[in-house]
Amino acid sequence: MSKLSNFLSSSDEQEIVKAITEAELNTSGEIRVHIEGTSNKPYMERAVEVFNSLEMYNTKQRNGVLIYIAVEDNQLVIYGDEGIYKIAESNFWDDTCNLIINSFKEGNHKEGIVKGVLEVGEKLKTFFPYKKDDIDELPNTISKG
């Protein structure tokens, strides 16, 4: 079990923001990372709640993706907006989840999230390639709490 306060250093967080920026050069999709200690709700339900509270549905193509992590519970959800689940298989994010979880098991929190973010970008690219006039519709910062 990890504590939220020492899950990521501030330089780790900067590297993750950099990875989001880099991933979004592959795709018009928008990626966000939310980290909190624990949730008393089912994790998928909580991820959807966070997605909505961050107003991540505010994308033209409904292609926002939230990587939700409950640090103390070792739980992770990747939730994509309706533009994605309409065209993707239901197990679309499974291997990305596993990739992140495997890094977490080795104690590599930052590496896991960076790899996951970059892979989400690669996967979105197929359906939502980057366009020249791309707008950064959602902030690349990590949200917490």
Ligand code: CA
């Ligand atoms: Ca964009």
Ligand code: CA
């Ligand atoms: Ca963005």
